Amino acid sequence: MTETTDPRPGLRDARSWNMETSLPLMYSFVHGEELADMADDRDDIMVLTADLATSNRTNDFQHRHPDRFVDLGIAEQNMTSVAAGLASAGFVPYISTFASFAALMCAEQIRTDLAYPQMKVRVLGHHSGISFGFYGTSHHATEDIAITRAIAGLTVVAPSDAASTRALLRATVDEPGPVYVRMGRGREKPIYDSPPEVSRGRFQLVREGVDLTIIATGIGVQGAVGAAGLLAAEGIEVRVLDALWLKPFDVDGVLAAMSETGGILTVEDHNVMGGLGSAVAEVIAESGGSTRFRRHGIQDEYALIGPPTHLWRHYGLDPAGIATRARALLGS
Amino acid sequence: MSSTSPPETTSSRLDRGRVLTAQGLAWRADWVRLKTVELVEIAGSGHYSSVFSCAEIFAALYYRALRLDPKDPQWADRDRFLLGKGHAAIGVYPMLADLGFFPDDWLADYARVGSRFGDHPDMRKIPGIDFSSGSIGHNLSVGVGMALAARKQCRDFRTVVMIGDGELNEGQVWEAAMSAAAFDLGNLTVIVDENQMCLDGSVSAVMPVEPIVDKWRAFGWAVTEIDGHDPSSVIEALDALPATDSSVPTCVLAHTRKGAGVSFMDLSLHWHLGYLGEVDRADAEAEITARMEAGTSVPGGSR
Numbered sequence: 001m002t003e004t005t006d007p008r009p010g011l012r013d014a015r016s017w018n019m020e021t022s023l024p025l026m027y028s029f030v031h032g033e034e035l036a037d038m039a040d041d042r043d044d045i046m047v048l049t050a051d052l053a054t055s056n057r058t059n060d061f062q063h064r065h066p067d068r069f070v071d072l073g074i075a076e077q078n079m080t081s082v083a084a085g086l087a088s089a090g091f092v093p094y095i096s097t098f099a100s101f102a103a104l105m106c107a108e109q110i111r112t113d114l115a116y117p118q119m120k121v122r123v124l125g126h127h128s129g130i131s132f133g134f135y136g137t138s139h140h141a142t143e144d145i146a147i148t149r150a151i152a153g154l155t156v157v158a159p160s161d162a163a164s165t166r167a168l169l170r171a172t173v174d175e176p177g178p179v180y181v182r183m184g185r186g187r188e189k190p191i192y193d194s195p196p197e198v199s200r201g202r203f204q205l206v207r208e209g210v211d212l213t214i215i216a217t218g219i220g221v222q223g224a225v226g227a228a229g230l231l232a233a234e235g236i237e238v239r240v241l242d243a244l245w246l247k248p249f250d251v252d253g254v255l256a257a258m259s260e261t262g263g264i265l266t267v268e269d270h271n272v273m274g275g276l277g278s279a280v281a282e283v284i285a286e287s288g289g290s291t292r293f294r295r296h297g298i299q300d301e302y303a304l305i306g307p308p309t310h311l312w313r314h315y316g317l318d319p320a321g322i323a324t325r326a327r328a329l330l331g332s
Numbered sequence: 333m334s335s336t337s338p339p340e341t342t343s344s345r346l347d348r349g350r351v352l353t354a355q356g357l358a359w360r361a362d363w364v365r366l367k368t369v370e371l372v373e374i375a376g377s378g379h380y381s382s383v384f385s386c387a388e389i390f391a392a393l394y395y396r397a398l399r400l401d402p403k404d405p406q407w408a409d410r411d412r413f414l415l416g417k418g419h420a421a422i423g424v425y426p427m428l429a430d431l432g433f434f435p436d437d438w439l440a441d442y443a444r445v446g447s448r449f450g451d452h453p454d455m456r457k458i459p460g461i462d463f464s465s466g467s468i469g470h471n472l473s474v475g476v477g478m479a480l481a482a483r484k485q486c487r488d489f490r491t492v493v494m495i496g497d498g499e500l501n502e503g504q505v506w507e508a509a510m511s512a513a514a515f516d517l518g519n520l521t522v523i524v525d526e527n528q529m530c531l532d533g534s535v536s537a538v539m540p541v542e543p544i545v546d547k548w549r550a551f552g553w554a555v556t557e558i559d560g561h562d563p564s565s566v567i568e569a570l571d572a573l574p575a576t577d578s579s580v581p582t583c584v585l586a587h588t589r590k591g592a593g594v595s596f597m598d599l600s601l602h603w604h605l606g607y608l609g610e611v612d613r614a615d616a617e618a619e620i621t622a623r624m625e626a627g628t629s630v631p632g633g634s635r
Contacts, residue, residue: 010596013609018602019531051498051530051538054604071532073501073539074468105467134375134443136452138418138466305454306445307376314445 026186032060099125103144129269146274201248209237213257220267226319263292358629367426375443381591383423385527416495418465433460469502498530513552518578560586
């Protein structure tokens, strides 16, 4: 190859960037670093990727533990089943690829080779939801919560920022079966100052309030926090719950929101069918009680393409859009 | 249709084997590179180098080899082109506009909210795109289905699928290869853009795919090797594709260089995705336009 050290060969303009120089932009992709730290203390952790080490920053792990890193090339299904084999021999493999490939293309491998035999494989599905923006429908994943929740024996978690990524990786490392980790695009702003004390199967309380509860996941948490700020200025106090765990699910958290606050709005960058909203609806319906309730997300359609932040605004997943839905739900 | 109706117009049809000189192809390939640089500027990021490796092949397909009808993109007898390496679609859009599939100004909102045109091609939104792609490894199977359909319908259209060498990592490619030979699909061609690079580095380092020729032959395909940057070589290979009623599928293995045509991207480890600021964009455009004005082509050779 022509060069290995200079990341900007031949470039003169400070605005130019390439794969190497774009890595720091993905500041919330801390999983490579965190897993490398964890692997310092235990010898069973491995990290696998499918030609995306530079895109998902698993090269942070590769640099520190090259002997426990495997790049399978562009072969996601192979990677998933290879991980099953590694797990059967005692390793805890973390496999990483775009959520659209991890959860959709490899759904059958996850069910048959990971979940049913209870292999301790952790699937890192990054760039979930519509965070891939104009890279298009093939790269969007607005179905992965529905698919993974329906697979028996699979734990499903969804960090909302860097700190919660660290917390959830630590909290799930010894889960007896496989885990699906639904991740964003690596540019999620901080929700937590430091890794939160997470509790298995429980929402994380981000902000307390009594007028309404917003239960959000992933990129929706950023918007929900912003919306709560806007609504507070209008005298509406919102409880914001971060659904870090999608399975097992926080039934008690939903019931408490029903009894203690004036309604529930769910927010997700996922199809409202089969996603977080559906999970909350199941709890409300089976409780025998009732509350004001709306599912906010992608309404059973293929999203438009466009820059991610513009798309979130278009679909009302930004603070203003969420606040609008909250006001409508409260009839104010 | 009654016998008194006027005959259906065929004036917009483009036949196979249109006139395109080697020099004309080299110019058109660099035009594709230039248009790619322009479109990435709108989006703020893009896959320049994945287009640069196959620009000559794109130009030869759309300006000579494929039978098309820009005014009737759904014409049942058109040749099909599928881009398995869908992230190079940004190089196809300007050709489709130039040939008249849609107005040029449609491209002005490339990658903006609600645009038809994103990084990967969308058949539901873009006239002239025969099938969507983006998930690496699917399109050769889709091409097998199209070629099989031609047989079932007694149509003589050709199906051409371009895939990357990294794409050969995907198991589905080989399932497709096996079935194409089993179904005697001489009307199917795969072009492997062997640009030597995938996202994480060189294909030979990440997940080697050699010997490519032996693999396709073992799967029952005829293989032609070309220098994918040599205009004459590209034209000859596409002109020599077998008749569509023949029984052996063809693999054109094109030796290319990811990033070819802009010196600082040529086989660079860092340019799978990126963005050129104004100064570097001017450098790249100057290098490309100098060749177009001089009537020269990108230096050949795969290394």
